[in-house]
Amino acid sequence: MSTQPRVAIIGAGFGGLCVALRLAARGHHDFVVFEQADDVGGTWYANTYPGAACDAPSHIYSYSFARTVSWSRRFAPGPEIHAYLRRCVDDAGIADRIRLSTPVRSAAWVDGRWQIALADGTTDVADVLVPALGQLSVPKVPGWAQPEALAAAGFTGEVVHTARWRDDVDLTGRRVAVVGTGASAVQVVPEIVGDAAHVTVFQRSAPYVMARPDAEYGARRRRMPGYTAVARASIWAVFELFTLSFWRWPASMAVVRRLFLRQLRSAVPDPALRAVLTPDHEIGCKRITVSSDWYPALQRDDVDLVTDRISGVAASGIVAGDTTHPADVIVLATGFATTEFCSTVDIRGRNGLSPAEAWRDGAAAHLGMSVPGFPNLFLVYGPNTNLGAGSIVYMLETQTAHILDAVAAITATGSGLEVRRSAYDGFRRAVRAAEGRTVWAGCRNWYRDDHGHDIHNWQWSMWSYRRRAGRMRPADYRAVTVT
Secondary structure (H helix, E strand, O other): OOOOOOEEEEOOOHHHHHHHHHHHHOOOOOEEEEOOOOOOOOHHHHOOOOOOEOOOOOOOOOOOOOOOOOOOEOOOEHHHHHHHHHHHHHHHOOHHHEEOOOOEEEEEEEOOEEEEEEOOOOEEEEOEEEEOOOOOOOEOOOHHHOHHHHHHHOOOOEEEEHHHOOOOOOOOOOEEEEEOOOHHHHHHHHHHEOOEOEEEEEOOOOOOEEOOOOOEOOHHHHHOOOHHHHHHHHHHHHHHHHHHHHHOOHHHHHHHHHHHHHHHHHHOOOHHHHHHOOOOOOOOOOOOEEOOOHHHHHOOOOEEEEOOOEEEEEOOEEEEOOEEEEOOEEEEOOOEOOOOOOOOOEEEOOOOOOHHHHOOOOOOOEOOOEOOOOOOEOOOOOOOOEOOOOOHHHHHHHHHHHHHHHHHHHHHHOOEEEEOHHHHHHHHHHHHHHHOOOHHHHOOOOOEOOOOOEOOEOOOOHHHHHHHHOOOOHHHEEEEOOO
16 A cells, blocks of 8 residues: 555545545545546536525535635525535645546455446546445436336427436426426426426425525625624524434424414415425425425416326326326426435445445445445445434535544555444444434335335434544454555
8 A cells, every 4th residue: 555545536526525625635645536427516516407506504505614705695506506616626726636527337345455447448446435426316217207108108398307407498488397396396396487388296295395594695794704603603503403303302393393384374375275285294204395485386377286196198298197287398306216325336345245235134334434345435425324404514524534534544554444343233223223213203205215214314413423423433443454
């Protein structure tokens, strides 16, 4: 091994860039970031649908080591977040370490190092592998919307997924069908009504949509000394208190539900429509979205809300119940494939197993990062590191600190690191024991796998994650001989 172990990071979104930026800040220069897209940004480069924005306040949806006072508003739009990440890369001078338009096809642990095969036919090698592929990266497309099904039905209109938006699809004056009422639909529908001739929204389950406390940041506030630090700390504390309702006192979410119902009565006067828009599940067990435009958009004369189950597609539109709803454009706001991690890269560990094979009884990783049989591999935003509320960037920075400790240990000892089975099993048991007591246990949601286990969410507070994962505990790992 060289003086500095070579680190390969897969993905240039918030997580991958966090690791790269902190490595550079620590003076570690032997690293590379592989990114399949032609720019950095991850989610904020891929998601360009109208209205795309973060539903967490900007001051906590940014790095603690790269704070900005230039956010235009409390909830920054997607292009502004993307520009922020590009600025972080430029300010740190690491653009030359990022290989854009370079998908990773496979990575295998061979003779004590990670052998990496790239889509262009070339290979690379690294001592440490950091897959930062995210939990929500592969769009989910219903069977009836697959190309062969559309062709068989004779549908010749446009079909676009919100996560793969196409700027060449013009919605002006056209009949648009939006499938889904999740976070992306709640953002895109208010943006396209008015331009489209008619919008039909297909709802399977009514979401909880809270009013969005957005506000513009004027120049005076942005220049105020210390404002960013105070705003960040205050917002973080409020969210941390709110997370107590998710994992410690889920019954307290009844208060939030009452506030929601009061808001819904005010926003939707029509009792019949209000009944359709009232969720049938406990608040918090599915993702809570924020918007002040969603309910007004659904009450427009040129918008229909359909709750019949979609049975297929016809030449002229979507079939739901006994009705064919005309559509020139179908917008799939249908979310992502959520039960697989690292599914876009064929990773093979010490025994030739893939993560999917190692996770036959459910995806898991010690503190969301380390898996037995995969030496010197550290996942970013891995299993059980998602949040129902709070700052995911705080979680990513915690994981980055852990990874930097591991890299330092590998540098000092010349040996690799593999998480001990006892540490892995102990953490998994703790997660399984806690998951039944959280608010997420109250309904069917995308957090759960086929075994009924929550494989996505952190079951405790953000601070507890920082306390447990912010430093690598050498006792949790065993040394592995490397070349």
